[in-house]
Amino acid sequence: MPLGASMIADYGSTLQNIFQGIAPNSNESDVEQKVVVPLLRILGYSNSDWQSQVVILQSKLDFLVGQPDSALIKPAYLIIEVKAPSKNIAHSVWQINNYMRHTGSVIGLLTNGYDFRILYNHDKRITTIVEYSQVTLIQKYRSFYKILSKKTYLNFTSTLYKNQQNIRLQFLNLISKEVQQEDMLGLFNKGKTFPSQIQQTSEEKILISQTKEERKSMIITVFNNKGGVGKTTTTINLAAALNKLGKRVLLIDIDAQANLTMGLGIDPLDDIEQKGKKDITHLLTEPRTKLEDTITTTNWGDVQLDLVPSHIRLSRMETTLNQTVDSDRLLAKKLKKHDYDFVLIDPPPSFGKVNSISLMASSAILIPTQLSAYAIRALEYVLDRTNEIEQLKDEPLPILGIAVSMYDQKSSNYNKSMVVRLFEIIEKSGGSNKVELFPENTWIPRLNIVSICQDKGYPLYQGEFDNTLVSQEKEAAQKVLERYTNLAQHLIKVTTGDSKNHG
Incomplete structure (x- = not known):
């Protein structure tokens, strides 16, 4: 039955009362026994579950x-990984990702007793x-319960x-129709395609359509004429976070x-030139080359990034680009x-021609x-x-x-002094607002x-x-990833006009 207001x-x-049972200096065992076990019980689970x-x-x-149920091919529904309150669960x-993959569990809960993260x-x-x-879990307990309760699990x-x-019934029908006509290998090969025959519901089709219609695009040049400031590294990992x-x-x-190209594991010579693929130089100098003709797709698990790769020959094209009519808008037209x-x-x-081309194509700068x-x-x-x-563009930049x-991270006083200096430079350049x-x-x-x-x-x-x-390198990577995720989320807020949380 739904949770009523009084029950909530x-x-x-x-x-x-549960959360008062732990303190910032509590250990992992305290969180397990004083938070997680009581939570499981109010979610409807018994010790045998x-x-x-x-x-x-x-x-x-x-x-x-x-x-596990021997009569049913099913994974564990929920796994829980607990950390001490002093640990950052991010x-x-x-x-916990690794545990979820190996157990096949549907839901994961990662907590240190103060923060709670649900994964799917x-x-x-x-x-x-x-x-x-803790505060938002109390406020939104209804949704927490709906996701994790024993009722939902059942x-x-x-x-x-x-x-x-x-x-199984549909498979039995296939067997009855075909076992006399085809060998078993052919039968099971057909069986493998069965899941792909599932049709999208009308709701799914509507959702996909709305998503495409509502998409708002941002073309952003990640720009600084000072080298060695992490520009390319920021671009790669921000893209992955987005x-x-x-x-x-x-x-x-x-x-x-x-x-950037090589930072994504792509060799401009071996992977692009020698395979007859096109790159940024073709996009800028060949009128008939379209954007899609130059795109190389890279995949790492559930991260997919498309790339227009570069090539060293671009360094010799400054004169050609300068002599091209309306060259500053070459990329803008292709995009x-x-x-x-x-x-x-x-x-x-640098402040060369390709920078002008980049900035003229952009709707904003980071x-x-x-x-x-x-x-x-x-x-x-x-x-x-x-x-x-x-001043050269038709719209603001x-x-x-x-x-x-x-x-x-260890030079906090120095960092503060540099932030003060940064704002002085911004104000001097008229950009304080x-x-x-x-x-x-x-x-x-x-x-x-990194x-x-x-x-x-x-x-x-x-x-x-x-x-x-x-393990130490993986832990360090997760610390940095937390920041890139925050950066991506903040960028989305800025580009969608949601400035409520700025500052």
Whole structure:
């Protein structure tokens, strides 16, 4: 039965009492016994419904909810991984992801008693679906209950059982019709295609249509004429974070050094030129070459990024581009029709022709910078250049904000002094009312794992599946990924006009 208002109030009081049982200095066992077990009980589970300290991959999973049933092919419904309150649960996401893949569990709950993260497993692709603090869990207990309760678990397994029986019946019909006509191999090959014959419901079709109609696109140049500020690294991992949040992303490498291209594991010579594929030079110099002719798709699990790769020959094309009529608008014309939520352009750290081409094609600019004196001094020239280009465009060229990268977490006083200097530069350039420094939870720390992953040719997200990384490197990667996720979420807010949480 639905949870009534009085019942919700009762649960709120119960949850408050549960949460009072732990403190910031409590240990993991305290959270298990004083928070998780009581939570399981108010969700309707009894002791026989779960196992604790289950050995998975030579590690111990804290809770596995839902017993295997020999009459039904079904996974565990829920697994729970517990951390001490002093631990940031964002740094343990890969651990629970791994547990969910190996157990096949549908739902995962990661908690330290203060923060709660619910994850969903679809075809071994794990996605965070909701996060709660203690306060928001009490406020939104109804939805928490609907997702995790024993009632939902029983409904899920009952529906799963009925669907399996229907599939078995249809398979039996196939056997009765065909076993006398075809060998068993052919029969089972047909059987493999069965799931793909499921038709979309009208609701699914409507949802997909609305999503495409409502899509708003942003073409963003990640721009700074100062090299070594993490521009390309920011572009790669921001793109991956946006894609993880459900956005379609195109990357355009318009730097002859091709660092973005190689940072995605693509060799401009072996993977593009020698295979007869086209790159940014063809897009800019061949009128009949379309955007889609130059796109290379890269995949890492559930992260997919499309790329227009670069090539060293771009360095010799400055004269050609300067002699081309209306060359500044070459890329803008090619990008008029595309199907992406975000297009991120990575230009060279200079003020040459390709930078003009990039900025003229853009609807906005993102400025990455380090918190260092020289990098901040360079912002003055970036802002001036932006103003110059804006005068040539038919529409405004807003600066979405300044994203801090490669900052030293231990130098807090120095960082504060650099922030003061940064705002002085912004004010001097007349940008105090239109240039935002992105919040500190989006700042990317200087950690070796960032360059390690880029040197290996993949975004940080793929580090989860790189068994050559040691546990300390994976933990560091998750720390940085938390910041990139925050950066992507903040960028989405800025580009959709939601400024309620700015600052």
